[in-house]
Amino acid sequence: MEDSNRKYNENRRDFLTRAARAGLSMAAACSLGYWFFDPKGPGRSSSIKTGVSLADFSIPGQKPKMSIVHGEDRTETIRRAMQALGGIEGFIHKGDRVLLKVNAAFASPPALSATTHPQLVSEVTRLCFKAGAAKVIVTDNPINDPASCFQLTGIARAARAAGGTVVLPAEHFFRPITISGARLIREWPVLFEPFKEVNRLIGIAPVKDHHRSGASMTMKNWYGLLGGRRNIFHQDINTIITELAMMVKPTLVILDGTTSMMSNGPTGGSLSDLKTTKTMIVSTDQVAADAFGASLLDKDAGSLPYIAAAEAKGAGTADYRSLNPVIISEL
Amino acid sequence: MYPDNSKISTRETFLSLAILLVLTSIGAVIFLNQFQFNPAVVQSLTGQADTIGQRSPPVNRPVDALIHLPQNVSPLTPPEAFTPDNLSDKINGKAELYLSAGFKRLDSQRFKDDRATDRWMEIFIYDMAMHANAFAVYSIQQRDDASPGDIGRLSYTTENALYLVHGPYYIEFIASEATVEAIQTLKILAETFIRNTPVQSKTVAEPQLFPESGLVPDSVAMIPADAFGYSKLDRVFIAQYNLDGTGLTAFLSDRKSAEAARRVAAGYYAFLGEFGGKNITPEDSMKARSPRIVEILGTYEIIFTLGPYLAGIHEASDMNRALQLAGRLEKRLQDIHNGR
Structure with a gap:
């Protein structure tokens, strides 16, 4: 009986010892695994710094404004459109440093209206300096051959002639940016460096048909700020345009509908893709500007899903009439 | 207290060692592999450098010509080449149009006309792999106010550009100005290219x-994919008609077998139904091989x-x-089908 008890106790002790050892082994393995676990994943290349966001370039406390001027002479229509909003001095003050985000996506001549017209770049640069701007930077990220794009569109020459500084994209100008509530712009490289030294932002875009999104106007123009293999976003074009509108809070947007690309956009290529629509739009509200711009393409704003989506995200209003736009008929 | 090791057999010892060896090997493989990221991860981390790094040599540097050049025309910028992976770097949002039509490669280059300082032009040579694919992108982008290009059967000009199909190639010649001289230069370029680029003679039957x-003349176009919004309807030819002032769009697609x-057709019919299409085919026609008629959003869709x-x-x-046009189309197809 005693032997039997001793044998039982030895077996019990042996079992407990073995169980404790097994438990410790498992705990050690789990701890080792946890120690190796990297919740952030592999780090980015050292040339890309993280943790930045674009500033809010809108004028604090200012109500949304919009002007629509009809005419063929861009120099005159942009001047009148600014005057209708109380003058560019209401947006650009003495000593301001201004960034003009143009559309220089293609190395095509100005006559094809696939890019921001140099005449408009020149006049807006001049107006900014007249209002007291200390510096005007003109930039875009065309990805393919930026030097040719800026040169052959005439944008570089126009900007420099008016005293502006042309900034071509370089690899170290990009920073990964995450937009709160965004699905696509998460840790995505964005052209950031030129924004560091400015306190005002004006987007200048032509009115164009677009094969994927239906239209390319002021909100789509911010697409040129994206780096990386941004072409993957074409599969979800309405979302990316919406998120771009969430990311960028401009001082002003200028939508050039003097000539609109009605078909075969966004590249066009033939003058027969264009229609003279004689309209210049200036607004503090990019959604409102695009909602009106859709009509120049014979489209309804409701047929462009990103307009309603951007409005829902608080980027502006699709009801441009609610801004009581100042409308000046043909000059 | 401790187990009696003498009771552990040699077999158990070797088995234990084998298991430990396997576990150690698995651990070693995992450890080594964790340094080799999935290419998708590498791409997402380094894509920035890849794309931003693409820069052409400075303009004005002497460069080779992509195609044989006529007199008075010389390269303005170096040739560029694009594949399906980076086509959008060149043509942005329009890339999808070409990719869905079987795009293989784009070669492009800008040239200058030495007789006029501001006159330059760019050539885009899209290799679409097949003549039918080239026809698709040519026809779908055809400009309304085009004039015949007089360079082969599939060519047209606009004020500043020349477009044509040559074998599997869809080619755009775009000038910086809308002048007669510019168009003449484009035509010389096009003729030179065709002369120096032999292709197999092919036509599109549809x-x-x-x-x-x-x-309507020159109105036939081919939709390569997602025709009428239905993802399974590809390679569809459409043609515009004017019947006594009424505009109509006829379509047809050779599916290679009656079953296909x-x-x-059944899939497209169901697709229309999903979006509110109402079958208004007369009752007595439903059993026969008559066309199905669907009313949708105030328009009529006829399918057969x-x-x-x-x-x-x-x-x-x-x-x-x-229905009148559908009858004519059916008769025409019947004649051709019987003669096959």
Whole structure:
């Protein structure tokens, strides 16, 4: 009986010892695994710094404004459109440093209206300096051959002639940016460096048909700020345009509908893709500007899903009439 | 207290060692592999450098020509080449149009006309792999106010550009100005290119399948994919008609077998139903091989099959005219089918 008890106790002790050892082994393995676990994943290349966001370039406390001027002479229509909003001095003050985000996506001549017209770049640069701007930077990220794009569109020459500084994209100008509530712009490289030294932002875009999104106007123009293999976003074009509108809070947007690309956009290529629509739009509200711009393409704003989506995200209003736009008929 | 090791057999010892060896090997493989990221991860981390790093040599540097050049024309910038992976770097949002049509490669280059300082032009040579694919992107982008290009059967000019199909190539010649001299230079470039680029002679059969009466000239186009919003409807030819002032769009697609044609037709019919389409085919016609008529969003869609052909009328505003044209199209296909 005693032997039997001793044998039982030895077996019990042996079992407990073995169980404790097994438990410790498992705990050690789990701890080792946890120690190796990297919740952030592999780090980015050292040339890309993280943790930045674009500033809010809108004028604090200012109500949304919009002007629509009809005419063929861009120099005159942009001047009148600014005057209708109380003058560019209401947006650009003495000593301001201004960034003009143009559309220089293609190395095509100005006559094809696939890019921001140099005449408009020149006049807006001049107006900014007249209002007291200390510096005007003109930039875009065309990805393919930026030097040719800026040169052959005439944008570089126009900007420099008016005293502006042309900034071509370089690899170290990009920073990964995450937009709160965004699905696509998460840790995505964005052209950031030129924004560091400015306190005002004006987007200048032509009115164009677009094969994927239906239209390319002021909100789509911010697409040129994206780096990386941004072409993957074409599969979800309405979302990316919406998120771009969430990311960028401009001082002003200028939508050039003097000539609109009605078909075969966004590249066009033939003058027969264009229609003279004689309209210049200036607004503090990019959604409102695009909602009106859709009509120049014979489209309804409701047929462009990103307009309603951007409005829902608080980027502006699709009801441009609610801004009581100042409308000046043909000059 | 401790187990008696003498009771552990040699077999158990070797088995334990083998298990430990396997576990250690697995651990070693995992440890080594964790340094080798999935290419997708590498791409997402380094894509920035890849794309931003693409820079052409400075303009004005002496460069080779992509194509044989006529006199007075010289390269302005170096040749560029694009594949399906980076086509959008060159043409942005329009890339999808070409990719869905079987795009293989784009070669492009800018040239200058030495006789005029501001006159320059760019050539885009899209290798679409097949003549039918080249026809698709050519026809879908055809400009309304075009003039015949007089360079082969598939060519046209606009004020500043020349477009043509040559074998599997769709080619755009775009000038910086709208002048007669610029167009003449483009034509010389095009003729030189064609002369120096032999291709197999091919034609697209479908445009000849549409009945001629009422057909709007040069209106036949091919939709390579997602025709009318239906993802399974690809390689569809459309043709514009004017029947006594009523505009109509006829369509047809060779599905290679009667069974395939019926299957896609049934799918398209169901697709229309999902979006509120209402079947208004007369009761007595439902059993026969008559066209299905669907009313959707105030327009009429007519769908029928004949042998390997799926055909019909798309978004007609006048049902009677649409049925009239559908009848003509069916008869034409019947004649061709019988003669096959």
